[in-house]
Amino acid sequence: MSTVVRATGILTVSDLRIDAGDVPLVADVSFGIGAGERVGLIGESGSGKSLTAMSLLGLLPEGVRASGSIRLDGVPHDVLGAGERELAKVRGKLVSMVFQEPMTALNPVMRVGDQVAEVMLLHRTQPTRGRAAAAAVDLLTRVRLPEPKATARAFPHQLSGGQRQRVMLAIALANDPALLICDEPTTALDVTVQAQMLELIVELTAERGSALLFITHDLPVVASVCERVVVMYGGRVVETGDVYDTFTAPRHPYTDGLIAASDLTAVDDRGRLRTIPGVVPGGGEFPDGCVFRNRCPRATSACEEMPGWTGSPARGFACWHPVGGGR
Numbered sequence: 607m608s609t610v611v612r613a614t615g616i617l618t619v620s621d622l623r624i625d626a627g628d629v630p631l632v633a634d635v636s637f638g639i640g641a642g643e644r645v646g647l648i649g650e651s652g653s654g655k656s657l658t659a660m661s662l663l664g665l666l667p668e669g670v671r672a673s674g675s676i677r678l679d680g681v682p683h684d685v686l687g688a689g690e691r692e693l694a695k696v697r698g699k700l701v702s703m704v705f706q707e708p709m710t711a712l713n714p715v716m717r718v719g720d721q722v723a724e725v726m727l728l729h730r731t732q733p734t735r736g737r738a739a740a741a742a743v744d745l746l747t748r749v750r751l752p753e754p755k756a757t758a759r760a761f762p763h764q765l766s767g768g769q770r771q772r773v774m775l776a777i778a779l780a781n782d783p784a785l786l787i788c789d790e791p792t793t794a795l796d797v798t799v800q801a802q803m804l805e806l807i808v809e810l811t812a813e814r815g816s817a818l819l820f821i822t823h824d825l826p827v828v829a830s831v832c833e834r835v836v837v838m839y840g841g842r843v844v845e846t847g848d849v850y851d852t853f854t855a856p857r858h859p860y861t862d863g864l865i866a867a868s869d870l871t872a873v874d875d876r877g878r879l880r881t882i883p884g885v886v887p888g889g890g891e892f893p894d895g896c897v898f899r900n901r902c903p904r905a906t907s908a909c910e911e912m913p914g915w916t917g918s919p920a921r922g923f924a925c926w927h928p929v930g931g932g933r
């Protein structure tokens with residue numbers, strides 16, 4: 607079943623499926639990203655956001671297999687069928703990624719300026735080591751690191767978490783990628799540093815015309831950073847739309863629950879904050895039919911069958927009993 611496919615754009619994911627052995631982790635995922643567009647990917651822990659993001663770079667963990675199609679504008683082959691040589695040209699050049707914990711992504715024994723310079727030399731964005739080193743200092747300045755020349759000579763452990771995250775962003779933007787993926791880039795940072803980082807991501811991607819796929823649990827962050835949102839649950843896309851429409855008039859009960867749970871001013875009739883009842887089942891143990899039906903306040907026996915996609919690629923949902931649609 608095909609859900610959402612944007613015909614034009616820099617990225618088109620169609621019917622992505624990811625399995626660990628015979629356990630399905632992600633299924634029927636289709637979405638697209640237009641040039642320069644900022645898209646949020648949201649959903650509770652375990653909904654398949656990171657696996658989906660990793661598959662876009664052809665970087666899946668051992669024992670995990672993806673099928674379907676991932677097309678990047680300007681790349682002749684499907685990412686899922688591409689060889690390591692072709693993927694190496696894509697990673698860090700056309701598509702790059704900022705992870706939640708930069709310490710695991712940075713090389714601990716290499717000066718950060720050299721790490722920024724290295725990706726430019728690798729993709730031949732800068733012709734010589736000297737030019738790359740100068741461009742690295744420029745980039746460290748652009749991500750507003752203090753004393754960029756001195757910082758370039760530092761090792762990752764000499765920097766704070768927020769500073770390391772800025773170095774990661776500099777590395778990710780070094781080759782002006784068509785798409786920057788940020789997977790929970792700010793959850794480990796305190797709120798002030800988080801706000802500065804978000805501002806930088808928006809400013810620097812806009813300046814370069816890079817599109818952004820921003821993964822987070824934090825709905826207010828999506829509202830401030832993104833133009834469009836893709837909502838995942840149980841390894842499936844359950845709703846998609848422009849951020850304003852989706853957050854003010856959600857159609858899928860899951861999106862509705864996420865919004866209610868993130869609204870700190872909303873309390874239930876017993877004066878407690880509302881949360882979505884139940885927990886995300888682990889290990890791919892989602893029910894047959896609609897994956898959300900065992901937690902859904904609107905579920906009926908109709909939901910034992912998988913709902914199809916209603917609406918358009920730009921604005922749609924997969925639900926038999928959408929919010930605001932009667933029963």
Ligand SMILES: Nc1ncnc2c1ncn2[C@@H]1O[C@H](COP(=O)(O)OP(=O)(O)OP(=O)(O)O)[C@@H](O)[C@H]1O
Pocket residue numbers: 626631649650651652653654655656657658667668669670888889890
């Ligand atoms: N290597 C793996 N082998 C088997 N199952 C895996 C593997 N990696 C992830 N999973 C499972 O796939 C599901 C989706 O994982 P994923 O990391 O994509 O979730 P997520 O939406 O990014 O969650 P979080 O918000 O916690 O980062 C989870 O149930 C997870 O346990």
Ligand SMILES: [Mg+2]
Pocket residue numbers: 655656657789
């Ligand atoms: Mg994740």
